Amino acid sequence: MIQFIEVSKYYDNEVVIKDISFLIEKGELAYITGPSGAGKTTLLKLIYRAERPDGGRIVVAGWDVGDLMQKTIPFLRRNVGIVFQDFKLLSNKTVFENIALSLRIHALHTREIKEEVNEVLKDVGLKHKANDYPQHLSGGEQQRVVIARAMVSKPTVLLADEPTGNLDPETSTMIMKLFREINARGTTVLVATHHRELFSGTGRRVIYIKNGELIKETVG
Amino acid sequence: MRNFIYSFHVAVKNLWREKWINILTMLTIAVGLLILGAFILVTVNMDAMLKRWSKDFGLIVYLKENLSPEEEKLLGEYFKEDPDVVEIKYISKELALDELRQTLGSMTSILEGFEENPLPASYELKLKREALSPVRILQKTSQIKQLSGVEDVQYGEKWLSSLNTMTEGMKIVGLLLGTIIFIAISFVTYSTIKILFYRRLDEIDTLKLLGATRRFIRYPFLMEGFFIGTLGGLLGFISLIALYSFVSVKMTDFLPSFSGVITFFPLELYPVIPLAGAVLSLIGSFFAVGKIKY
Numbered sequence: 001m002i003q004f005i006e007v008s009k010y011y012d013n014e015v016v017i018k019d020i021s022f023l024i025e026k027g028e029l030a031y032i033t034g035p036s037g038a039g040k041t042t043l044l045k046l047i048y049r050a051e052r053p054d055g056g057r058i059v060v061a062g063w064d065v066g067d068l069m070q071k072t073i074p075f076l077r078r079n080v081g082i083v084f085q086d087f088k089l090l091s092n093k094t095v096f097e098n099i100a101l102s103l104r105i106h107a108l109h110t111r112e113i114k115e116e117v118n119e120v121l122k123d124v125g126l127k128h129k130a131n132d133y134p135q136h137l138s139g140g141e142q143q144r145v146v147i148a149r150a151m152v153s154k155p156t157v158l159l160a161d162e163p164t165g166n167l168d169p170e171t172s173t174m175i176m177k178l179f180r181e182i183n184a185r186g187t188t189v190l191v192a193t194h195h196r197e198l199f200s201g202t203g204r205r206v207i208y209i210k211n212g213e214l215i216k217e218t219v220g
Numbered sequence: 221m222r223n224f225i226y227s228f229h230v231a232v233k234n235l236w237r238e239k240w241i242n243i244l245t246m247l248t249i250a251v252g253l254l255i256l257g258a259f260i261l262v263t264v265n266m267d268a269m270l271k272r273w274s275k276d277f278g279l280i281v282y283l284k285e286n287l288s289p290e291e292e293k294l295l296g297e298y299f300k301e302d303p304d305v306v307e308i309k310y311i312s313k314e315l316a317l318d319e320l321r322q323t324l325g326s327m328t329s330i331l332e333g334f335e336e337n338p339l340p341a342s343y344e345l346k347l348k349r350e351a352l353s354p355v356r357i358l359q360k361t362s363q364i365k366q367l368s369g370v371e372d373v374q375y376g377e378k379w380l381s382s383l384n385t386m387t388e389g390m391k392i393v394g395l396l397l398g399t400i401i402f403i404a405i406s407f408v409t410y411s412t413i414k415i416l417f418y419r420r421l422d423e424i425d426t427l428k429l430l431g432a433t434r435r436f437i438r439y440p441f442l443m444e445g446f447f448i449g450t451l452g453g454l455l456g457f458i459s460l461i462a463l464y465s466f467v468s469v470k471m472t473d474f475l476p477s478f479s480g481v482i483t484f485f486p487l488e489l490y491p492v493i494p495l496a497g498a499v500l501s502l503i504g505s506f507f508a509v510g511k512i513k514y
Contacts, residue, residue, distance in 0.1 A: 078431035
C-alpha cells in the first residue's frame with residue numbers, strides 16, 4: 001500500500017531522508033518513530049506529495065507519487081486522509097462544516113454529506129459539538145475533529161503526524177483507540193510519533209529513523 | 221455541477237464577509253464605467269448632431285459665361301448620374317441676382333452700377349455623408365473643375381475639416397479613455413481578489429491537502445470577481461441613467477431647442493456596461509488567483 005524504494009530527499013544539499021526503503025502492507029497499522037528532526041514529518045509529506053523525492057520511488061495505493069503531474073496530485077490526496085500536527089481546522093467554519101469540506105471536494109450530494117458527517121461525528125463522540133467553532137473546543141476535541149475529517153471520505157491510507165502532541169494521557173489513549181478502530185475497518189494507518197508509550201506493547205510494526213536514515217524495523 | 225453550486229454559495233458568503241473591500245471595489249468600477257459611459261454618450265450625441273448638420277453641406281459649381289441652355293442641361297445630367305450626389309439645385313444668373321438683392325436689402329443700389337448681371341449661373345450639389353471626407357471632396361472638386369463649362373467649385377473647406385477633426389478626435393480620446401478605464405477596472409479587481417486570496421491562504425492550503433482541485437479552489441474567487449464587476453457595472457449604469465436624466469432636463473430648460481435632440485443608448489445596448497464590468501473583473505480575478513501549485 002505504501003512502498004518506499006531507496007528514497008532520498010535533500011533541503012539545500014542537506015540530507016533529510018537518505019535511501020529509505022520499506023513497505024507498509026494494505027490494512028496494516030504501523031508507526032514511524034525517531035527523535036525530533038529525524039525526518040518523520042518529511043517522510044509523511046513525501047507520501048501525500050507535499051514534498052517531491054529527489055531520489056528513489058514512492059508508490060502509494062498504486063500511485064507513483066514522484067511522477068505525478070500537478071493536476072493529478074488532488075486525486076492522490078483524496079485517497080490519503082491526513083491528521084495534521086497543527087490540526088489545520090478552519091476557524092470560520094463549524095465542526096460540521098470543517099468535516100463536510102472533505103466531502104464537498106468529493107462533490108457529494110448535500111443529503112449524503114449530512115448523513116456521512118453525522119455518522120463520523122458519532123464515531124468520534126462529538127455529535128453534540130457539530131455547530132461549535134474549533135476555537136471553542138479543547139485540544140483533544142479538535143484532534144478528534146481532524147480525525148473525523150480525515151476518515152469521513154473513507155481514504156485507503158490514513159497518515160497521522162504526532163497526533164497526541166500536546167494531549168493528556170487519557171485523551172491520547174482515546175485518540176489511539178480511534179486509529180485502531182479505523183484500521184480495523186480496513187484502512188492502512190501510519191502514525192508518526194516520538195512517544196514510545198503509543199506503540200509499546202501493541203504488537204505493531206515500528207520503523208525507527210534517525211538523521212533521515214532507517215535504523216531498524218521492530219515490533220512494538 | 222455540485223461544485224459549481226457550492227462555489228456560488230461560497231462566493232456569495234465571502235462577498236458578504238468581506239463587504240467593505242468589495243463595496244469599495246464596486247464603487248470604483250461604477251465610477252470608471254460611469255465616466256466612460258458618459259463620454260461615449262456625449263460622443264454619440266455629438267456625432268448625431270454633426271450628421272444632421274452635414275446634411276446641409278454642399279458644393280457650389282459656378283458655370284462659365286455664355287453657356288448654352290443645352291450645355292448647362294448636359295452638366296446637370298452629368299451631376300445627376302454621380303452616385304455621390306444626392307440633391308441638385310440649378311441656380312440661374314437671374315435667380316442668383318434675386319437672392320443677392322434679397323441679401324443686400326436696402327443696399328441694392330450698389331448693383332446699379334453694373335450694366336449686365338455679373339453673377340454666374342451655378343449648380344448646388346449635396347453629397348452623401350460617406351462622401352464628405354476631405355480627401356474625397358478634394359478629388360470630386362478637381363474632377364468637376366476639369367469639366368468644360370465649369371468656371372470654379374467652392375465648398376466649406378474649413379468647416380468640413382473641423383467637423384472631421386472633431387469626430388476623429390472624439391473617437392481617439394474615447395478609445396484611449398476606454399482602454400485606460402478597462403485596464404483600471406481589471407487592475408482594481410485584480411488587487412481586491414489578490415488581497416482576498418492571501419487572506420484565505422490558510423484555507424486554500426487546507427483545501428489543497430484535502431484533495432481539492434485547482435477548479436474547486438479557483439471558482440469561488442472568479443465568481444466573487446464576476447459578482448463585484450456585475451454589481452459595479454449595474455451601479456455605474458444606473459448612475460449614468462440618473463446623470464442623463466438630470467443633464468437632459470437641465471439642458472432643455474436652458475436651451476429649449478435641444479428638446480428631444482439628446483438621446484440615450486438604444487435598449488439593446490443596456491446590458492453592455494454591466495457586462496463590461498463583469499468581464500473585466502473576471503479577467504482581473506483570473507490573473508489574481510494565478511497558477512495554483514501543490
